[in-house]
Amino acid sequence: xxxxxxxxxxxxxxxxxxxxxxxxxxxxxxxxxxxxxxxxxxxxxxxxxxxxxxxxxxxxxxxxxxxxxxxxxxxxxxxxxxxxxxxxxxxxxxxxxxxxxxxxxxxxxxxxxxxxxxxxxxxxxxxxxxxxxxxxxxxxxxxxxxxxxxxxxxxxxxxxxxxxxxxxxxxxxxxxxxxxxxxxxxxxxxxxxxxxxxxxxxxxxxxxxxxxxxxxxxxxxxxxxxxxxxxxxxxxxxxxxxxxxxxxxxxxxxxxxxxxxxxxxxxxxxxxxxxxxxxxxxxxxxxxxxxxxxxxxxxxxxxxxxxxxxxxxxxxxxxxxxxxxxxxxxxxxxxxxxxxxxxxxxxxxxxxxxxxxxxx
Amino acid sequence: xxxxxxxxxxxxxxxxxxxxxxxxxxxxxxxxxxxxxxxxxxxxxxxxxxxxxxxxxxxxxxxxxxxxxxxxxxxxxxxxxxxxxxxxxxxxxxxxxxxxxxxxxxxxxxxxxxxxxxxxxxxxxxxxxxxxxxxxxxxxxxxxxxxxxxxxxxxxxxxxxxxxxxxxxxxxxxxxxxxxxxxxxxxxxxxxxxxxxxxxxxxxxxxxxxxxxxxxxxxxxxxxxxxxxxxxxxxxxxxxxxxxxxxxxxxxxxxxxxxxxxxxxxxxxxxxxxxxxxxxxxxxxxxxxxxx
Numbered sequence: 001x002x003x004x005x006x007x008x009x010x011x012x013x014x015x016x017x018x019x020x021x022x023x024x025x026x027x028x029x030x031x032x033x034x035x036x037x038x039x040x041x042x043x044x045x046x047x048x049x050x051x052x053x054x055x056x057x058x059x060x061x062x063x064x065x066x067x068x069x070x071x072x073x074x075x076x077x078x079x080x081x082x083x084x085x086x087x088x089x090x091x092x093x094x095x096x097x098x099x100x101x102x103x104x105x106x107x108x109x110x111x112x113x114x115x116x117x118x119x120x121x122x123x124x125x126x127x128x129x130x131x132x133x134x135x136x137x138x139x140x141x142x143x144x145x146x147x148x149x150x151x152x153x154x155x156x157x158x159x160x161x162x163x164x165x166x167x168x169x170x171x172x173x174x175x176x177x178x179x180x181x182x183x184x185x186x187x188x189x190x191x192x193x194x195x196x197x198x199x200x201x202x203x204x205x206x207x208x209x210x211x212x213x214x215x216x217x218x219x220x221x222x223x224x225x226x227x228x229x230x231x232x233x234x235x236x237x238x239x240x241x242x243x244x245x246x247x248x249x250x251x252x253x254x255x256x257x258x259x260x261x262x263x264x265x266x267x268x269x270x271x272x273x274x275x276x277x278x279x280x281x282x283x284x285x286x287x288x289x290x291x292x293x294x295x296x297x298x299x300x301x302x303x304x305x306x307x308x309x310x311x312x313x314x315x316x317x318x319x320x321x322x323x324x325x326x327x328x329x330x331x332x333x334x335x336x337x338x339x340x341x342x343x344x345x346x347x348x349x350x351x352x353x354x355x356x357x358x359x360x
Numbered sequence: 361x362x363x364x365x366x367x368x369x370x371x372x373x374x375x376x377x378x379x380x381x382x383x384x385x386x387x388x389x390x391x392x393x394x395x396x397x398x399x400x401x402x403x404x405x406x407x408x409x410x411x412x413x414x415x416x417x418x419x420x421x422x423x424x425x426x427x428x429x430x431x432x433x434x435x436x437x438x439x440x441x442x443x444x445x446x447x448x449x450x451x452x453x454x455x456x457x458x459x460x461x462x463x464x465x466x467x468x469x470x471x472x473x474x475x476x477x478x479x480x481x482x483x484x485x486x487x488x489x490x491x492x493x494x495x496x497x498x499x500x501x502x503x504x505x506x507x508x509x510x511x512x513x514x515x516x517x518x519x520x521x522x523x524x525x526x527x528x529x530x531x532x533x534x535x536x537x538x539x540x541x542x543x544x545x546x547x548x549x550x551x552x553x554x555x556x557x558x559x560x561x562x563x564x565x566x567x568x569x570x571x572x573x574x575x576x577x578x579x580x581x582x583x584x585x586x587x588x589x590x591x592x593x594x595x596x597x598x599x600x601x602x603x604x605x606x607x608x609x610x611x612x613x614x615x616x617x618x619x620x621x622x623x624x625x626x627x628x629x630x631x632x633x634x635x636x637x638x639x640x641x642x643x644x645x646x647x648x649x650x651x652x
Contacts, residue, residue: 076456078463123635127642130455131395131598135590136638139631142587150624259583263463270460300475306467313461314449 038184042177051248054180056288057187058244063268063280064194065237070266071274072198073230074210078134079141080265082120083113083235085257087242089148089155092252095164102169109243110236116144117235118228125228128213138259145257160253168247183244190237191281197233198277206230260302267305270312273319282320362497367616369496373505374574375612376512380567381585382592382604383519384560390536390599391556394447397462400586401469402561406435406568407577408473411482424487432565439561443554451553466582479579484572504573511570515563519601532556536599591634597647606645 042050066080087109094105120140127133148155155161165173172179197203205226208216217223246252255261264287272283287305294304316323385399409431410424417423442465450457485491486504493500523529534542535552543549568581592611596603611630618626637644 074456076459078459123639127638130459131389132594132638132642134459135395135587135594136634139587139591139634142583143628143631146627147625260467263467266460266463300471302467303471303475306464306469306471309460309464309467310446313457313464314446 039181042180047176050176050180052288052292054176054183054244054248056285057180057183058241058248059265059268059284059288060281061187061190061244062238062241062265063272063284064191065234065241066265067269067274067280068194068197068206068237069230069234070269071279072203072206072210073227075227075231076130076134076266077137077231077234077262078259078266079120079137079139079262080234080238081257081259081261082141082144083117083238084242084245084261084265085144085148085252085254086113086116086235087239088246088249088252088256089161089242090239091243091246092161092164093155095167096161099167102167102172105167106243106247109246110239113239113242114232114236117232117238121228121231121235125224125231138262141257141262142259145254145259148257149254155254158254160251162251164246165250168250172247173250179248183248186240186244190240194237195277202226202229263309264305267309267312271308271319273321273323273325275318276321276325279319279321286320362499364617364620365497366499366501367620368613369501369505371612371614371616372609373508373612374571374615375608375610376508377567377571377574378585378588378592378611379512379605379608380515380563380570382589382596382608383515383601384563384567385586385589386593386596386599386601386604387532388557388560389593391532391539392451392553393539394451394458395462395590396557396560397459397586398442398465398469398582399462399560399564399589400582400584401466402435402439402564403568403571403585403589404469404473404577404579404581405438406431406565407572407581408477408482408568409434409565410569410572411477411484411577414484422487424484428566428569431569432562435565435568436558436562439564440554440558442561443557447557448550448553466586470579470582474579481576481578483576486573508570508574511566515566516601516605523601528555588630591630594634594644595637597644600644600646603644603646 041053045053062080062084065083066077069075069077090109090112091105094100094108095102100108120137124133124136124140127136149157151157152159172182198206205216205221208219208221209223209226213223242256245256268283268287269280270283271286272279272281276282290304290308291301294301298304312319318326381399381403385396388394388396388399410427413427413430414423417426420426446461446465447458450461486502486507490503490507493502495501521529523533531542531547531552534545534547535549539549588611592604592607594607595610596605596607610633614629614633615626618629621629
């Protein structure tokens with residue numbers, strides 16, 4: 001009996017079969033606590049912190065969209081600023097130049113971003129080599145940046161698009177708490193959708209391609225099609241982030257599309273931890289805090305994030321969550337094992353299996 | 361017609377400066393299989409150092425040539441340090457890490473330059489004896505451009521001689537073909553990496569020196585030049601110096617004529633050229649097929 005159980009639990013690396021009942025309860029409990037905290041948050045903090053959290057939400061959606069491509073598919077795009085920018089400009093220009101209702105403009109953002117991503121993706125996906133892919137995505141992002149910057153009559157050039165705030169519903173415009181709840185709702189929907197994508201058979205294909213593209217091809221995964229679709233999906237979610245950004249700032253400038261922004265979103269994903277689903281969320285929050293509070297001691301922001309990126313690449317490969325996980329495992333091994341040999345962390349089934357066999 | 365020729369000659373001068381940057385990028389890639397995002401930053405340092413030297417030695421004759429001797433050497437030392445202290449740690453890692461590491465260096469370099477030289481645009485005058493213009497087909501044409509052509513041609517010949525007439529060059533070409541095999545034949549590949557990265561940095565630094573009289577120096581140089589250099593290298597084929605030369609000349613012409621056709625969107629034309637090359641011949645005009 002115990003042996004069969006051990007055999008069942010051994011080969012899989014997924015947490016689900018080995019998770020004890022209390023882990024499941026703890027998981028749901030944690031989710032409820034986090035949910036309540038997120039809902040109560042605006043009533044406990046200052047106005048500034050509410051808008052900071054609103055900013056964190058659209059950054060998190062943006063980082064999640066890149067993570068879909070970078071973390072799950074293993075494709076590094078150096079031009080992901082283009083799609084948040086397309087989304088933001090779509091909302092800004094539609095509200096500025098037409099009388100389209102806000103909701104329609106908001107929904108148009110992911111559509112336009114997805115179309116942009118489809119055009120760029122169709123050309124870039126052909127290049128299997130990561131270097132070509134990275135450079136070509138950067139190049140297309142620079143084209144979009146330059147066109148936006150130079151096309152004064154349409155995009156306003158470096159004056160940006162302003163004065164569309166009047167077409168944003170008053171409830172979102174005047175009350176930061178409402179805007180926070182709205183952003184949170186959109187953010188949670190995006191998070192849930194990305195979770196479903198990652199957990200679906202399509203998500204398994206992503207990881208298969210990341211681990212071994214040739215083999216994926218050989219077992220019948222439509223590699224190029226999956227890559228293309230992921231690129232478009234990532235663009236669409238970045239477009240949602242752009243719509244939130246435009247609503248939050250009530251002004252959009254070409255800076256949003258600058259190449260350094262594409263670098264920043266990569267840093268968010270890596271900072272949080274690329275091996276975890278929630279890594280980008282943690283990374284976006286940490287990044288934003290670093291951004292807001294570093295101005296107190298340095299004006300050299302790029303130097304700071306350059307050093308952060310360097311440290312991640314050279315030392316902290318797993319980012320914040322990876323580091324936390326390592327620390328947790330280390331502590332668990334140190335503390336738990338000598339006393340309760342049988343309850344060693346389920347992440348090491350090989351070590352626990354013999355201990356389970358003996359009592360039977 | 362005269363207008364077109366003059367425009368074409370201007371484009372050639374700028375293209376040849378970019379050839380220096382792109383050839384280093386291409387060689388580093390060919391030998392080490394690393395795309396050095398920080399290459400544009402090295403180029404920027406070459407430009408700022410020229411500004412520094414020519415400002416400090418404002419009254420010294422031949423200050424531009426002193427800068428031309430000193431700045432690329434300083435940049436080469438910088439490259440040497442980057443290779444020995446940072447890149448060396450990640451050769452065995454995934455490509456992603458190498459891209460990210462050199463990308464981090466761009467961020468750092470930009471702010472270090474901002475710290476030292478501020479964010480204002482800087483400019484440098486060409487050396488005295490070419491600081492004027494001559495009439496070419498009835499149009500005035502900066503004399504300095506001739507100097508750029510001569511130096512770029514000398515470097516191109518020098519690189520060719522190095523690659524095809526010396527033992528070190530032979531080893532480099534062997535490394536481009538097959539790194540493992542070259543290592544197996546007893547070549548100290550680590551030393552070739554260091555040497556090649558230093559040489560590439562020196563070339564980028566020299567490009568930075570030569571570009572200063574043509575355009576103003578700013579913190580935008582790293583991003584702008586790495587993209588242009590990469591376009592050149594993609595068109596020519598990664599790892600091929602001759603390809604870089606052809607790509608650079610093509611890109612210079614694209615820039616020059618793009619400005620005539622659509623001044624504001626001139627920057628888009630090189631990208632279109634690159635996209636076309638990638639679609640038709642993904643490994644570049646003179647590249648190896650394996651890089652597809």
